[in-house]
Amino acid sequence: MPGRYNFRPPWWHGRFRNNGYRITVARQAILDVLSKTDKHLSAEDIYFTVHKDYPNIGLTTIYRTLDLLVQIGLICKHDFGDGRARFELAEGPEGKAHHHHLVCTKCGCVIDYTDFVEEETELLKRIEEELSKKHNFNIIGHLIQFYGVCNDCR
Amino acid sequence: MPGRYNFRPPWWHGRFRNNGYRITVARQAILDVLSKTDKHLSAEDIYFTVHKDYPNIGLTTIYRTLDLLVQIGLICKHDFGDGRARFELAEGPEGKAHHHHLVCTKCGCVIDYTDFVEEETELLKRIEEELSKKHNFNIIGHLIQFYGVCNDCR
DNA sequence: CTAACTGCAAATTCTTTGCATTAGT
DNA sequence: ACTAATGCAAAGAATTTGCAGTTAG
Numbered sequence: 169m170p171g172r173y174n175f176r177p178p179w180w181h182g183r184f185r186n187n188g189y190r191i192t193v194a195r196q197a198i199l200d201v202l203s204k205t206d207k208h209l210s211a212e213d214i215y216f217t218v219h220k221d222y223p224n225i226g227l228t229t230i231y232r233t234l235d236l237l238v239q240i241g242l243i244c245k246h247d248f249g250d251g252r253a254r255f256e257l258a259e260g261p262e263g264k265a266h267h268h269h270l271v272c273t274k275c276g277c278v279i280d281y282t283d284f285v286e287e288e289t290e291l292l293k294r295i296e297e298e299l300s301k302k303h304n305f306n307i308i309g310h311l312i313q314f315y316g317v318c319n320d321c322r
Numbered sequence: 323m324p325g326r327y328n329f330r331p332p333w334w335h336g337r338f339r340n341n342g343y344r345i346t347v348a349r350q351a352i353l354d355v356l357s358k359t360d361k362h363l364s365a366e367d368i369y370f371t372v373h374k375d376y377p378n379i380g381l382t383t384i385y386r387t388l389d390l391l392v393q394i395g396l397i398c399k400h401d402f403g404d405g406r407a408r409f410e411l412a413e414g415p416e417g418k419a420h421h422h423h424l425v426c427t428k429c430g431c432v433i434d435y436t437d438f439v440e441e442e443t444e445l446l447k448r449i450e451e452e453l454s455k456k457h458n459f460n461i462i463g464h465l466i467q468f469y470g471v472c473n474d475c476r
Numbered sequence: 477c478t479a480a481c482t483g484c485a486a487a488t489t490c491t492t493t494g495c496a497t498t499a500g501t
Numbered sequence: 502a503c504t505a506a507t508g509c510a511a512a513g514a515a516t517t518t519g520c521a522g523t524t525a526g
Contacts, residue, residue, distance in 0.1 A: 188505090189505080190499085190501075191500075192499080211490080212490085225508090226509070228491095228509075229508075251489075251516085253490085253491090270453060273462070279457055279459065281456075281457070283452060283453065284452065291438075291445055295438045295441075295468075298437060300470075302437065303424060304472075304473040305424055305426070305433070305470050305472055306471040308469050310468050310469065311467040311468075311469070313465040316454075316459050316460045316461035316463070317459070317460040317462070318460075319458040322460060343480080343481095344479095344480060344525050345526095346481065346525070347524095348481085378482095379483090380483045380484070381516095382482075382483065382484075383482055383483075385517075386517090387481095405491090405514075406515065
């Protein structure tokens with residue numbers, strides 16, 4: 169079947185279908201943008217990028233799609249303290265590696281780091297276990313961030 | 323000088339004076355509210371509480387004061403994902419102990435915990451040291467939060 | 477007395493919603 | 502065809518700003 173092998177659908181198609189969601193141009197475009205960057209984009213950032221190729225896709229759709237993508241676990245929503253939500257591909261088969269963030273409080277730039285993540289995760293696991301028991305809390309996720317001033321800002 | 327010893331000014335007066343800021347009724351009232359609660363209050367929460375005793379203090383002043391208090395390090399600003407900023411007294415001579423948060427994603431309640439904070443802090447110090455060097459980043463603070471479902475919500 | 481602070485109303489900014497239309501499956 | 506998804510314009514909600522009047526030091 170020559171030529172056919174190129175048509176393997178993206179790995180995330182199942183995530184949509186299994187939940188009864190449709191695969192639309194807008195959703196593909198947004199996922200495409202997020203797949204091709206290592207930055208942490210805001211809804212508006214994504215809107216402008218998508219807009220170049222698909223000028224008919226509105227900001228509302230961006231917001232609605234981002235909500236959906238967060239819900240089915242394809243992307244993560246972050247708050248770095250600049251008053252707007254920021255998004256990046258979640259960990260996954262073809263997604264990003266587990267990492268945390270270093271946020272510059274001057275310029276707002278964000279550096280991903282993977283150093284110590286294993287150690288962190290190991291400690292987090294123990295903490296989660298203990299806190300779950302103690303507070304009868306069902307822990308699902310965690311957030312670690314460092315704040316400071318980046319190289320360029322000093 | 324009988325009676326005089328009661329007039330020792332609150333420990334935070336110096337923080338204002340040293341920075342050229344004035345000590346006003348509004349600022350005292352807001353700090354007072356934050357001193358007397360262990361909850362994480364929003365600007366509006368604080369506004370309503372302050373309003374009972376000082377009906378003439380406006381929401382704008384609350385916002386401006388909170389900004390100031392964050393800047394001089396008397397309080398911390400948090401985001402627990404419910405779309406509004408929340409505030410609590412910072413660590414300090416008479417402030418709270420170092421702690422982190424457990425956030426319920428259903429009802430939004432927040433539990434402070436101090437367990438493991440020493441272990442966390444020890445690890446964080448090592449990470450900070452390493453990341454500072456590696457990324458030439460001047461690390462000032464960190465954020466750790468756990469997300470999950472609280473006892474009441476399940 | 478003078479600059480810092482405040483209140484009010486209006487403006488901003490990010491995000492959500494209502495509703496008629498379009499497009500996946 | 503049938504329903505989910507979309508676009509547009511308008512609504513919402515939290516926070517900020519301009520400006521004239523007030524107050525702490």
